Amino acid sequence: MNLLFIAWRNFRYRALSSFLTTLSLMLGVGLVVMVMAIYGIISEAFVRNASVGYNLVVGPRGSALQLTLNSVYYLSQPIENLPYTEYMEFFPQEERAEMVRTYGGDPALGQRDGHYAGYVAGGYAIPLALGDYFGDFRVVGTTPEFFEKLRHGPDVDQPFSFRHGRAFEAYTPENQYFECVVGSRVAAQSGLHVGDTMNPTHGDPEGKGHGQGFQVVGELAPTGTPNDRAVFVNLEGFYLLEGHAKPLEEDAVIEPPERDPDDERPPLLMIPEREVTSILVRNGNLMFAPGMQNRINESGQAQAAAPIGEINKLMSAIVGPLLSALLVITLITCIVAAFGVLVSIYNSMNDRRRDIAVMRALGARRSSVTWIILFESLIIAVVGGAAGWFLAHAAIFSAGSFIEQQTGVQVGLFTVTQYEWLILPFVILLSLVAGIVPAMAAYRTDVGSNLSA
Structure with missing residues (x-):
């Protein structure tokens, strides 16, 4: 059976825990995307209004x-x-x-x-x-x-x-x-x-x-x-x-x-x-x-x-650092959410040791079990990251008329800022790193003791 499919089955089997973990990651990603979008809107509005x-x-x-x-x-x-x-x-x-x-x-x-x-x-x-x-x-x-x-x-x-x-x-x-x-x-x-x-x-x-x-x-x-x-x-x-x-x-x-x-x-x-x-x-x-x-x-x-030169100085000296600080705070939120992924999957290992032992007894290799856990982290990262990105853009798009009235900047549902495309790869990498600890725990699961238990 495909390892990714097994990971998806595990994700669905632990529906409540998976949903809450994904939700925390989604909110973190949404905050990061909104901060970056707001920074882009403010920058464009300042420069455009000076022109x-x-x-x-x-x-x-x-x-x-x-x-x-x-x-x-x-x-x-x-x-x-x-x-x-x-x-x-x-x-x-x-x-x-x-x-x-x-x-x-x-x-x-x-x-x-x-x-x-x-x-x-x-x-x-x-x-x-x-x-x-x-x-x-x-x-x-x-x-x-x-x-x-x-x-x-x-x-x-x-x-x-x-x-x-x-x-x-x-x-x-x-x-x-x-x-x-x-x-x-x-x-x-x-x-x-x-x-x-x-x-x-x-x-x-x-x-x-x-x-x-x-x-x-x-x-x-x-x-x-x-x-x-x-x-x-x-x-x-x-x-x-x-x-x-x-x-x-x-x-x-x-x-x-x-x-x-x-x-x-x-x-x-x-x-x-x-x-x-x-x-x-x-x-x-x-x-x-x-x-x-x-x-x-x-x-x-x-x-x-x-x-335009004076506004660029303002953005560099005052507005930019403030928004950068806010962006750092939201990135920390994503890191905390990644730790949530780690804790959620690691805590589930005690309930899954027998299942892992059965898989090993039926011929699954240690590496296969490890990849199943990492794929669970990957699924949480992709679902949470994509949902957070879409949620942030939907919120910005819903306020599009107000934003345009106040700043003159037109915002579409899929308007992407300069570095926004880096967020999803960053979240995936962060979640995979967070999944290493429970994956290693699965790798070290003893077959004999867990089957006898």
């Missing part, structure tokens, strides 16, 4: 990681603000002159190209102004170019789309610059819809309300990026809120803009009164990115950070 078209984030000098977390993920707090003139350095002379005419400021600002204009030609520079909240969600002051130029998705080629409404406009006489767009999660959790009014608070979720509200004109379709949990307001309206204007210096050179006497909108802040928290930059030629990054970092006024 939305721009290649540099420019902000005040300080922690590059904090700048990235604040500007890309809307986490942490702004380091400081940059003067608006630093944002103007990314534009050629014609556009700088237009800014001076529109907002008012030192006429000399419009008489030269910006220091970084040549690097950005063909790309873009989009300002962000942070500091306000709507509940627990960040309020982001920006321009309509945010929705026109930025991209998202696995290949960073999907434009923003709107589930309802539209993007806010740069100049809207009807609402005097106070329009906003809400992310999909903000809309779902707050109940804001197109036509409602959003009232931000200053500096903190529990901070003082500004009083001035923004009309919701658009609701973003889900993107799986941090933009789903942000409220985007017209930058001009953001500047007009109480406490957002930078005090003018006594010696500031300002030429006020010309205004249409029939224009009933409030006057815009002048350039010396404006600040930006950070600037999202895409070079016209990505080969120029390192040169521009070095030049900005050497300027003494600002710093430039590459989001």
Whole structure:
């Protein structure tokens, strides 16, 4: 009779003991697979969410990681603000002159190209102004170019789309610059819809309300990026809120803009009164990115950070070690489960000594008996390992819609992480090692004494 078949019969004969042993191994394998899957999802989500078209984030000098977390993920707090003139350095002379005419400021600002204009030609520079909240969600002051130029998705080629409404406009006489767009999660959790009014608070979720509200004109379709949990307001309206204007210096050179006497909108802040928290930059030629990054970092006024590089550092320095520690703990769980295999089979040896002696008396070799015990360990390992793998993937797949909504990562039933294929061979090897002790006990079974008993 085939030795593997005999081992399978023994496995079925000891049904309860075999089930409990296999269950413990299955749970251990399931934990390992889930930890590896979660690590893969977190890694992919961080890297993907840092890839939305721009290649540099420019902000005040300080922690590059904090700048990235604040500007890309809307986490942490702004380091400081940059003067608006630093944002103007990314534009050629014609556009700088237009800014001076529109907002008012030192006429000399419009008489030269910006220091970084040549690097950005063909790309873009989009300002962000942070500091306000709507509940627990960040309020982001920006321009309509945010929705026109930025991209998202696995290949960073999907434009923003709107589930309802539209993007806010740069100049809207009807609402005097106070329009906003809400992310999909903000809309779902707050109940804001197109036509409602959003009232931000200053500096903190529990901070003082500004009083001035923004009309919701658009609701973003889900993107799986941090933009789903942000409220985007017209930058001009953001500047007009109480406490957002930078005090003018006594010696500031300002030429006020010309205004249409029939224009009933409030006057815009002048350039010396404006600040930006950070600037999202895409070079016209990505080969120029390192040169521009070095030049900005050497300027003494600002710093430039590459989001993907900073996130990789975060993963290597903090997230990776934490998940590695968790993985070690789950591997220890598998080892404990393997010891359970050893104990279960070894304890059954006392009840099976007579059976083994009968097999030996009928002509079975010692090696055949040994292999039967090892095959029992192999069956437990294969059944428990396969069931644990499938259980973990079924659990992850059942939460697939939630995972995709939160991270933008699509998870299939058979989505496998990089090193996941090593788990089953490792469990099989571990179980075979655990089966050596009871196998040796079977090998040493004395035929005469056990038959006489």
